Amino acid sequence: MTQSTPIAVTAIAGDGIGPEVMAATKRILAAGCARIAWEDAEAGAAVFRRGIATGAPRETLDSIARTGIALKGPLETPVGFGEKSANVTLRKYFEMYGNIRPVRELPGIVTPYSGRGIDMVIVRENVEDLYAGIEHMQTNAVAQCLKLISEPGCERIVRLAFGLAVAEGRKSLACATKANIMKMTEGMLKRVFERVAPDFPDIAASHLIIDNCAHQLVIAPEQFDVIVTTNMNGDIISDLAAGLVGGLGVAPSANLGDQVAMFEAVHGSAPQIAGKDLANPTALLLSAVMMLRHVGDFDAAEKIEQAVLVTLEEGRNLTGDIARRGQGVGTGAYTDQVIANLGRQSSRASRHYSRLQVPHWEAATWHHEPATRELAGIDVFLESADSAEAVGAGMLAAVTGSPFRLAGISNRGAQVWPATGGRSFLVDHFRARFLLETPIAGDGAAEIADLLGRLGGWRWMHLEKLQRFDGVDGFAKGQGES
Secondary structure, X not given: OOOOOOEEEEEEOOOOOXXXXXXXXXXXXXXXXXXXXXXXXXXXXXXXXXXXXXXXXXXXXXXXXXXXXXXXXXXXXXXXXXXXXXXXXXXXXXXXXXXXXXXXXXXXXXXXXXXXXXXXXXXXXXXXXXXXXXXXXXXXXXXXXXXXXXXXXXXXXXXXXXXXXXXXXXXXXXXXXXXXXXXXXXXXXXHHHXXXXXXXXXXXXXXXXXXXXXXXXXXXXXXXXXXXXXXXHHHHHHHHHHHHOOXXXXXXXXXXXXXXXXXXXXXXXXXXHOOOOOOOOXXXXXXXXXXXXXXXXXHHHHHHXXXXXXXXXXOOOOEOOOOOOOOOEOHHHHHHHHHHOOOOOOOOOOOOOOOOOOOOOOOOOOOOOOOXXXXXXXXXEEEOOOOHHHXXXXXXXXXXXXXXXXXXXXXXXXXXEOOOOOOOOOOOEEEEEEEEEEXXXXXXXXXXXXXXXXXXXXXXXXXXXXXXXXXXXOOOOXXXXX
């Protein structure tokens, strides 16, 4: 399909080499007859320097909201000023929950995996998990980061991954988690994946543990078609996978949400070569090809992708990072070569694509009320320089005469009271688990208040209610707990 009406796209050139690779990409898209109406916008280091802590000014956010499509170069996250990464700001602001990272062997780029036929896509959940960025200092020497995984968040990314597999004619989808250890958080993605998979009977669905997935990516990457995983796992294995085919300099990506899609190069801003006509625009250019397919301009996408493949295949006029030693050319000469190859076909056919149908999710607070809700106990996190025995004795004394019993005390997850005979290195951060003999209906506010009153002489910093939903424990058992 040829795009007749220009598509409005917000262009964020970015920092360092960003303006050069953006200019090259715009030239090639224009020569390839991609009809784009560009809205240039700003984000990154220069914005931080103006005192805008998010790195993304209101004008940029308004432009993306208006166009619904953004093409973005690399952004620097400065050290010493600014706050959050501007990349993270944009993803979270527009709830771009799906990160899409295609990984395909490219002609002319020789790696230890050349000839293996690598052609896969990593689909990474993009807004939850540890990257929610909820951190606290629990004591002066112990920090925590909350790992938040939601059921609808899992369903969104799983359905997006299956939809991508269908749109690209792929045959299999693997879900990679650490559900063997984190049974509630990572396990939630596994359970949702297994629930949704029957809706896509033509896609072979499987699950594997994320560390085995990383192992298999190195041993036999050609076995994978699509992999879906959680945020931090996906961040790691998508960069690993890019390394198999030549690195981040040739790796495209997309961030997708209900209302906005942002396509970006994931490599750094490379300030050491900025302005020297040395930058390789391939990653941003292939991201723009993804963008064209997203908006339905398959003809221009195919034409430009084939021109890139021909250029790489012939090995003439490549930038220094991918050329034979001593034969590299500048950004401008590489761009000219890609333009000269428009209309030619490489020996490698492009995959057949249909338009990805991004599921629409209702803009409402998702809530799943259980039929029953009970309080089974409470975990109290304490700061103390005392021994485990002293903390245990103090907690026993505190609950005497209360409805709670002390089930155990742990230190960084290892049981330290009652003593197990093992040896644990102690820090000043203990978790005391108090259980009710019989779970009670409701939130147990009065019982919890009474317990905290009994702990008046202790320095506690964090509480977790131990709840049961529909008769099932909503908490992990402690070490040695039956």
